[in-house]
Amino acid sequence: MATDTQTYTSKDFTTENDVRWCPGCGDYSILKQVQVILPGIGVKKEDIVFVSGIGCSSRFPYYMNTYGMHSIHGRATAIASGLKASRPELSVWIVTGDGDGLSIGGNHLIHLLRRNPDVNILLFNNQIYGLTKGQYSPTSEVNKVTKSTPAGSIDHPFNPLALAMGADASFVARSMDRDPKHLQEMLLRSYKHKGSSFLEIYQNCNIFNDGAFEIFTDKKSKKEETLFLEHGKPLVFGENENKGIRLDGLRPQLVSLDEGYSIDDLWIHNEKDFYKAQILVRLFDNADTENRMPRPFGVFFETERAVYEDLLHQQVENSIGQKGEGDLDKLISGKQTWEIF
Ligand SMILES: Cc1ncc(C[n+]2csc(CCOP(=O)(O)OP(=O)(O)O)c2C)c(N)n1
Numbered sequence: 001m002a003t004d005t006q007t008y009t010s011k012d013f014t015t016e017n018d019v020r021w022c023p024g025c026g027d028y029s030i031l032k033q034v035q036v037i038l039p040g041i042g043v044k045k046e047d048i049v050f051v052s053g054i055g056c057s058s059r060f061p062y063y064m065n066t067y068g069m070h071s072i073h074g075r076a077t078a079i080a081s082g083l084k085a086s087r088p089e090l091s092v093w094i095v096t097g098d099g100d101g102l103s104i105g106g107n108h109l110i111h112l113l114r115r116n117p118d119v120n121i122l123l124f125n126n127q128i129y130g131l132t133k134g135q136y137s138p139t140s141e142v143n144k145v146t147k148s149t150p151a152g153s154i155d156h157p158f159n160p161l162a163l164a165m166g167a168d169a170s171f172v173a174r175s176m177d178r179d180p181k182h183l184q185e186m187l188l189r190s191y192k193h194k195g196s197s198f199l200e201i202y203q204n205c206n207i208f209n210d211g212a213f214e215i216f217t218d219k220k221s222k223k224e225e226t227l228f229l230e231h232g233k234p235l236v237f238g239e240n241e242n243k244g245i246r247l248d249g250l251r252p253q254l255v256s257l258d259e260g261y262s263i264d265d266l267w268i269h270n271e272k273d274f275y276k277a278q279i280l281v282r283l284f285d286n287a288d289t290e291n292r293m294p295r296p297f298g299v300f301f302e303t304e305r306a307v308y309e310d311l312l313h314q315q316v317e318n319s320i321g322q323k324g325e326g327d328l329d330k331l332i333s334g335k336q337t338w339e340i341f
């Protein structure tokens with residue numbers, strides 16, 4: 001095992017623990033891609049921490065040869081925020097599921113995003129509760145029949161990226177387990193972003209929700225159903241790259257390049273454009289909608305914004321500069337203390 005970051009390989013990040021996901025689970029690919037990109041970031045293993053909540057996806061830290069914490073349900077975000085505030089030099093990664101991160105942990109997630117600590121959030125979205133054997137989750141589609149919705153779900157699902165934009169996330173992206181190259185690219189972009197990176201990863205739970213994202217991942221339909229975003233490039237997609245999206249005022253419009261429109265008419269992707277990102281995250285049509293928009297993948301939005309730990313440490317330094325080093329005993333005893341005999 002290498003100890004120098006220059007000579008790390010993906011093997012340096014694997015452990016001897018048995019990986020206990022079901023055979024065929026999408027989590028394996030995500031684990032692999034994380035292990036592939038980490039040698040390239042130049043950070044020592046002992047300075048990397050994976051914090052997870054509870055769920056199948058949250059078993060992730062066991063399988064990483066880094067520091068890690070399998071914490072409490074929905075609270076990976078809270079624990080990671082505290083860790084980053086006290087040890088800002090660490091590379092902190094949060095692994096969470098759609099249940100862990102958006103049900104019980106939804107509140108903590110939005111507050112982390114608005115505070116913007118420099119952490120990377122990987123939201124494994126399989127649209128189901130896997131660990132507890134197949135109940136519906138906040139991203140399950142309407143009419144979804146599960147053990148907890150035997151007559152079909154009547155809940156309107158979350159759109160995770162719209163939620164992240166609403167919480168003023170400074171980096172918002174989507175990828176999928178079945179496109180290793182794209183996933184590696186998005187993981188690296190997430191790492192490089194200074195601030196909270198929110199990366200939603202479509203992940204197949206082949207036991208309780210098999211094929212939830214098949215139209216986006218299957219070779220036969222992928223080109224027609226997906227749109228891969230590239231900064232500065234037009235929004236083109238389709239089997240023959242003959243379809244695109246243009247903006248008609250504020251409305252996205254699906255057009256055919258064979259029928260009167262050219263590349264020059266199309267919307268040019270700009271990751272820095274907050275308003276256009278708000279429109280992009282809404283390309284979220286159901287698979288059965290006629291003339292549906294393709295589902296975008298890639299970086300929707302990135303902006304620079306002060307990070308929480310920098311502000312916090314600056315504030316502490318300023319206070320010390322103004323008032324001198326504090327005295328904890330004095331603070332605890334306060335102005336009015338009594339001795340009881
Ligand atoms: C306080 C608390 N409530 C409920 C549970 C049960 N529970 C464990 S994991 C989970 C949801 C997991 O779903 P998700 O986050 O989507 O992860 P997956 O297993 O699909 O990867 C639930 C409800 C728990 N462990 N603790």
Ligand code: SF4
Nearest residue numbers: 022025056130205206
């Ligand atoms: S239950 Fe689903 S998410 Fe959990 S390990 Fe099995 S396939 Fe993966």
